Amino acid sequence: MTSLMIQKDIVNACKIETIKVILEELNGDHFTLLVDESFDVSRKEQMAIVLQFIDRMRFVMERLINIIHVQDTSALSLKVVIVNLLAQHSLSLSSVRGQYYDKVNNMQGEVHGLKMLIRQKIRPAHSIHYFAHQLQLTLAGISKKCFEVGKHVVLVSNIFNVLRSSFKRMDDLRDSQKAIIQEALEMGELTIARGLNQQLDLSRACDTRWRSHCKSFNNLILMFGSILDVLELLALDARSIDERVKATGHLESYRTFEIVFMLHLMRDVLKITNVLNKCLQKNEQDVANAMLLVEVAKRRLQVSRDDE
Incomplete structure (x- = not known):
């Protein structure tokens, strides 16, 4: 209980087991990517990656699969981080059918934004704003x-x-x-x-x-x-x-x-x-x-x- 290293091991074990359950829910089907950047309390840039999909009961589910600290926030670097993370869980960009990002240029840029980099690889990965975000x-x-x-x-x-x-x-x-x-x-x-x-x-x-x-x-x-x-x-x-x-x-x-x-x-x-x-x-x-x-x-x- 007093060992920081053991506490981190326990948290990582919980994360691995949680992601296993999420992947079972996904069942190899198509999904939508939700990505958002923000600063943590230490002012380090972090990126949250969420999967949205329809489960076997036909309910729309949203599951956070990771929060990653990023140093380079360029669109190309973010794309590499996302591809690597999906690959770790045996997921592919070819299964992406939607993208939700905020309005910043590295995400929504019409030429070099993350949205366009993914669309160039996967044409069906349409980018959509949330209702509230559009408002x-x-x-x-x-x-x-x-x-x-x-x-x-x-x-x-x-x-x-x-x-x-x-x-x-x-x-x-x-x-x-x-x-x-x-x-x-x-x-x-x-x-x-x-x-x-x-x-x-x-x-x-x-x-x-x-x-x-x-x-x-x-x-x-x-x-x-x-x-x-x-x-x-x-x-x-x-x-x-x-x-x-x-x-x-x-x-x-x-x-x-x-x-x-x-x-x-x-x-x-x-x-x-x-x-x-x-x-x-x-x-x-x-x-x-x-x-x-x-x-x-x-x-x-x-x-x-x-x-x-």
């Missing part, structure tokens, strides 16, 4: 065409960076939240119950996960007064001129009607698309139902536009 890419693409939205997203990101860059500022933010909640409770504006009045946090928004923007904007609205308090303190007590100038600029922008209006507008719009996003991520989703859900979301957005 996120659409939202990100449209938002970049609207200057006001883009400016708003940048401001939110900058305020996040300013506040999260110091433990003291985060402590000040929490203290301000507590004071505002206590005052609201004393005035009877809030009720006490289990699960209510939980401490909120600033969550970083990510372009490939637009549900994170919904959470980020919602928390900014709920924490509006606390954020103003911290920015005011920083504008007065910052150690350097640069920090004071940044805090003052963010404070002036954050107080404007346009920013407050955009916060509420984006939250309301993203609430509608976030519901759609959650529905599209369900394992049992089908194309016909997905199209219906998109139509419902479009009608809800149109109603919001008509009501101004």
Whole structure:
């Protein structure tokens, strides 16, 4: 129990037995490749490889077969890693019938991307975006065409960076939240119950996960007064001129009607698309139902536009 080497041996043995079961489920049939890259806690690039296939009971299964640390993230190197991994388990690229990747160039590039390198070898290996990923890419693409939205997203990101860059500022933010909640409770504006009045946090928004923007904007609205308090303190007590100038600029922008209006507008719009996003991520989703859900979301957005 205290030997790191023995623990690693046990984990590897469990992995081997798990993969055996997955290959029995696959039964030598066709499958789809799902590949995603991310950083681990030590900031090393790692690649997760998942197989999607239909089992003997005709259910769609998704099974993670390995997570590999990669140093070279070029498309050609990733292809070699995938081919070698499949070969270790007596699998071949010729059985691949679909590819799911994110939108980065080394994956989706039309000339030298991993998608095209595999298609050159295996023509039936079509590349498809997940329903939810298509929605996120659409939202990100449209938002970049609207200057006001883009400016708003940048401001939110900058305020996040300013506040999260110091433990003291985060402590000040929490203290301000507590004071505002206590005052609201004393005035009877809030009720006490289990699960209510939980401490909120600033969550970083990510372009490939637009549900994170919904959470980020919602928390900014709920924490509006606390954020103003911290920015005011920083504008007065910052150690350097640069920090004071940044805090003052963010404070002036954050107080404007346009920013407050955009916060509420984006939250309301993203609430509608976030519901759609959650529905599209369900394992049992089908194309016909997905199209219906998109139509419902479009009608809800149109109603919001008509009501101004």
